[in-house]
Amino acid sequence: MRDWRYWLAEQRGTLLAFGIFIMMFIIYTSNHPAGFTANVVQTASNKGVLLAFVAMAQTLVVITAGIDLSVGMIFLLTNCLASWLVIGTGIETAFGVFAVLGTGLLCGAINGAIVIYGRLQPIVATIATGAVYFGIALLLRPFPGGSVNEDLADALTGRLFGVVPASLVVLMAVVLVVWVPFSRSVLGRAAYAAGSSEMAAYMSGVPIRRGKFAAYALAGLLAAIGGLFLTFFTYTGEAAYASGNAYTLFSIAAVVLGGVSLFGGKGSAIGAIFGALAFRTIGDLLFVFDFDPLWQPLFQGVILLIAVSLGAFALFRVRNRLEWFL
């Protein structure tokens, strides 16, 4: 059968992102003074998963043809909250983790409710809620500080069996527990359908609103997982405005690199993960080649432009110019 061709076409964006990441990572490790060692991989993984979680969150919303400019702030808010709650005995820590994840879910649900039931534009709604989330984060941590259950933190940022980075394992677990069920559920399909053609989806009796709501809520949850990990790496909470904004914008870049269409209806969180890892590796490449760190934003921008223009070639095939604007 020609099944594999269809599979390939479906996964093209993801595979492309995977290819870009692998290529960069090989260049990176082969030029790294220490080479391809467990240590180097662990560091890269720990740096990469933060953006990977936030990019997964962004993917869910972008699939519905929306955008979530508050993911970075949910990430900060949950980081600050975790620096208060994820501490103490095992039970206290477990409670803290649930509270942090629940907060993320709630933030996402609020976004979803405003966009879907309040019919506000996703961009505006999430800029506003993002500011609110940041405000709360600032109240929680006016100054960097707090602490975290270090046993848990070290376990989740260390290595399993001495080789596999634990953060990577958690990332894969989250993919299996959150992304895979979502993408194969009726709600997930509703999210895709709403992003691709909301009218056709409506005419087909698809539960558009519930699908979109689930996407926004889960996005909050994923951003919160990212926030937890940030706490595990830094042992503190910090409401750093610039960092929150950077994560929001980088998540959009990672999503596009990962083959997720900003017009909605197309792409996968797995692609976005590779997009995020690739995006992170660009920064590391500069480090191994001893570039001045000042070059990093410029370099990242150029790579992003090249990657994104790969996706624009389809426009040359359009025969009715009005389709450019659809």
Added chain:
Amino acid sequence: MDGAVPLFRMEGISKRYGGVRALEKAELSVTSGSIHAILGENGAGKSTLIKVMAGVVAPDEGRMMLDGSEVTFASPAAANQAGIVCIFQELSLVPELSVADNIVISDPPKRFGMIDRKAQRRIAEEALARAGAADIHPRALVKDLPLSRRQMVEIAKALARKPRILILDEATSALTAADVAKIFGVLKRLRSEGLALLYISHRMNEIAELADQCTVFRNGRNVASYVAGTKSDNEVVELMIGREYSHIFPPKPVRAPATAAPVLEARKLSWTDRLDNISLTVAAGEVVGLGGLDGQGQRELLLAFFGVLRGLSGQILIDGKPVTIASPAAARDDRIGMALIPEDRKTEGLMLPMTVRENLSFAALDRLSKAGIIDRAAEQRLIDDMVGLLAIKTAGLDIPVGALSGGNQQKVVIAKWLMRQPRIILLNDPTRGIDVGTKQELYQLMRKLADQGAAILFYSTDYDELIGCCDRVLVLYDGAVKRELVGAEITERALIASALNIHGEEMHAGQGADA
């Protein structure tokens, strides 16, 4: 069939859109195991009728009975639940999803709470086979399929929902002859399985082959129901016409044929499968109509002239000289001087949130500015002229154009282009959804512009308009010009007959017999 208890009945259904009556106390009975054809002109109320049945539109009054008990549908999903499935003219497929995803979209098979992709695949393959489209791969993305294949997917999707009543609205309009034959086989089989089928088509030969029962709609009412085959094509056309003239048209000038040289000319224009070897001329002072059923290539033809389509073959001539028009900006350039009044004023004609003033001056900004600076005084003068000429009713020039009534919005679109004094004016169904008063003003304006020397190409889905306004009408069918009607030949009978592509002589014979 007559004695059977109706499976579904609609009684006294009315629906208005603003001031327009789409349905007026319409009645319809549907029985199991039969194919019921719905006939009527564009705008006779057929589409609204099935939208009501399918739960897309709520009726203003009237009731619907299924199996003898009253039902109401809050959404398409509710109608589906009750076993009423509609295949719409505008496709309801989600482009980025696969064929199989689309087929099961309303009610995917589940296993452990997730969509069971194996079962989904099986259902999709089954449904595609039932629809006679087993050649379509269930994993293909809908957006990669050509239109005719998408239509087959749409039919498979409907079948997968196990309907009791299946509505097909122009479902064959995009299909190839081979697919139509397959679909007819499928429909006949479904009928023998006891389904009720509602079949809406403009193709008389299809109805003759399929239908058991026919109902004709006119002006939102069902005017006749009869057993298929008991009326001739002529009688059916007769039933579809019979409309009072509600519009007043300006007198047409008496002109000697072929006086002026053509300003706009097309020679063998073809584009993908939508335009087929179209040649036509429009002279200065002439209003040339484009007729035919909706979607036979009229819109694409206008877009082709206006520089929107790529990969066009054939020639466009302006004042007898071949030109290449690469974009709307090139089309409006003074050397060509073309204007297009688009079909959908809300998306293609106006920037709704911007003011009346800004909308009016968009097309003429280059003429009103020096070195990129807009001459506000000149702009104001021209705008005043236009507002006066077209009698645009607005509370002010600085309110959003979206706040105006539909008719006045359309006047703004037209005024915007008139500010450039175009020599060639293309109109794409400009009176759709506007009130009768404004329509009359537009007819007067069109004739006035023609008298001042403009060449006008006018597409309308309203036959009255074509009859009342045009010096000549070209009837399109399947992307080709099927017939040209000049002067007194432009009658409703001739327009409908050629639009349905009924054989010409038959119609003339019928005309003779009536007289």
